[in-house]
Amino acid sequence: GAGVSQSPRYKVTKRGQDVALRCDPISGHVSLYWYRQALGQGPEFLTYFNYEAQQDKSGLPNDRFSAERPEGSISTLTIQRTEQRDSAMYRCASSPKGESEQFFGPGTRLTVL
């Protein structure tokens, strides 16, 4: 079956613009996670959902970052008023129900000029 997909794969934006990153989890997976990965580092937890409920958003860096999963499937990570320090790979993962064995998507490479 299809794995986790993310779109766009690459996004270049100007400082101050808003961006929306999309994640399509594996069909039927209850849990969905967002991570951010800087070059040469491991993924850094941002937030996660069970169904449509946001369970933990402790990793979101500030209030410019938000995420939603309104129907318990597709999720969107939104960054408002982007800054250069937001440039990173943003990864989405899903799992059947809260398991630590998560399936990762290919990521969205965000570059803020």
Place this chain on the structure above:
Amino acid sequence: DQQVKQNSPSLSVQEGRISILNCDYTNSMFDYFLWYKKYPAEGPTFLISISSIKDKNEDGRFTVFLNKSAKHLSLHIVPSQPGDSAVYFCAASAGGNTGKLIFGQGTTLQVKP
């Protein structure tokens, strides 16, 4: 505050020999540990895991060892193959099956033919 540390950025091993990748953690609440493997331009893929109630878990050529008193785990690959060349991430989770993962910085393994 790096709770999961992989102190070796890279490792080079001859084909057929053993590869040993190390990981240290500081948070005594971590009770589940995982290794992920990542090829270029792909997302991390789950490799093997271990619960804190065990000290060893084996899956084919891959074995993970956990030393709770030293807060240390290691991944052994025997025998190493050129296709094992990738970045390996150690990850940990705490307090039940939340699925929130804390990753190390990664170790790049190169297996030479």
